[in-house]
Amino acid sequence: MKLLRFEADGAKRIGFLHRGRAIDLEAGRRALAEENPACPWDVPLQGGIHDIMRRGGWTLDNLRALADAVLESEPSGLVDFDVNDIRFLNPVPGHSRIFTCRGLNPNTLWTQHVFALPAYPTFDLATRTGLIGPHDPTVLGPYPPGYEYENQAPPSWCPELTVVIGKGGHEIPRDQALAHVAGYTIFIDGADLGTSLAAHRPGYSPEECLRFGTEPTYGRWCLNHAIGPWITTADELPDPYSVEFTLIDSGLVIDHGYATSLIFGVDEVVHFFSRLLTLEPGDLITMSSPGFDGLFFRPDYRDQPDPYIRVHSPQLGNTLNPIVDRRHAS
């Protein structure tokens, strides 16, 4: 099942994809409840997919059973749309629990530079305010007054395999970790490293600034992160390491990789995080980019008429985010 949020007929909806159509799950639930008062699904589907899992108490099995019932009975109030007539939305708007693992990919660092494996999955936190949908514009800047970003590192984007937690818990053993995974989606980790470097304090070296640990993450908070286009449930993707990504920057392929290159597996990361904190349904853990991250690619978006970032994954779907350059805005 492919769970998604979408906008159609001027309304934001939660639904699933079926044979090229997006079916409104909440409308189907209401229609079922009206036709059959004994319908067991009495909790409405509101907000993002993390909301319905965490607050609404919906499990993946419940959602799948509801979808099956909607398809089987085809109630009179069923609402569906052609997939070409909808706008895909961020499936987890306002989500504040997105843990972004970093550098878990041997292609970029380990085998070429450091060659020492990390002792644990390193990570930081994506801010909810930077989240956008799979087709929303991603905005560069504006920067605070006084920040100099010219000749700094360019913005970069990394498509990442992202795990959606379906069943919470703490101290989850490795061999049971995959049973806690509800599905997978794409997270495009944007980082405007020019902002990070520009935010260095005058008179202090980058190493000194790193002691405080916040400046390198400024760039990550200053750029949008696209999520979507839908959440592919784990039963449709039994081998998450088969996921393939292609990153296209304004028509040029700059990255291609497979999730099989990850240093830590999904089970290891879920096990690790559950030792630190209690994982909750709807939590997202990004698994780092399977390929390179485009860091050394330096397009000048001012010279391009319609720049965009596109990610293609045969297993998880496609995203396309136009780039809006407002770095020069006052």
Next chain:
Amino acid sequence: MKLALIHHGGTLRAGFVKDGAVQLLPAEERTPYSPSPIRRQLCEKATWQSLEHQPPGESVPLAQARFTAPVPDPSFLAEVDRLTYLAEYAGSPHVPEYRPVRPLPDTAIGSHGGTFLPPSLARLLHVDVQIACVVGREIPRGTVVSMADIFGLTIMASCREFGLAQAVEGPLPFITRDAGIARMWLCRYLDGSHPLGPWIVPVDSIDFNAVNAMLEVEEVGLKESLAVHAFNPVHTLSQVSPLFAFQPGDVIGLGALTEELVIREPLSKTVGARAAIDGIGVLSWRIDTSRWDSTSTYRPQYRDSVDRALQFHRSRKGSPPAQTGK
């Protein structure tokens, strides 16, 4: 005006703290998604001011009230560092131009809540107390912030477990930068690591130029200070605004007021903790080590394909086995 949220009769109820009791407001309709509507409603200042003057209804004595975090289910917690700056800029003519900030996941609890530590890893606990401001209006990214955007103030304690980072790190961090960042996050993600409360007071309740603060952890230590804030909340939010957009109910800690209270011995039992700021109130909670079962240190398990790649790489280079963490 002190706004509080308490557990009462199996539901979450809002009320004003007055005359030694919590005067409850009418119960809201309960839905599975109620925290978000309450959070939005909570921060509509005009609504609250009109409700405050309604005739008193049901009330709960303060001694019996079970306070929860005054902003339920905050979707955004940011923690801004202050002592870092004071230490760094001591004796320096430089004035800090911006403030480092760390977003945090939803780890807030209220009075009667608990901070949970894995017992085997509870080795180096740091606790500090901060003033936290609650955002009252939507603030788009990069816009100018004014005092009217701040709904009120409350107390936020921050509990960090640096021993946890040491326990999972290998003898040689693989990259200083990433390891340093990750270490910082590791410390701040514990369940209930950011107690909030006990209630929200108006912004003008305290003098930001001289704040009395106290932090106490039972049988462990006590820290008191008369602190001078480098920035007021508007200045702080203005510095953070280029990075984040804010929504009503977001919480931003303004930086540690007292020195950190460092607990170096592993806690063998649940202890009580109290944080107080003059003009706001006293926040009490407990630090609990009883919830977690693990007594083992984390050991990484790499994917088979990575192990094979490493063996291949080493065989080609003929180099000795590389450092692989633990």
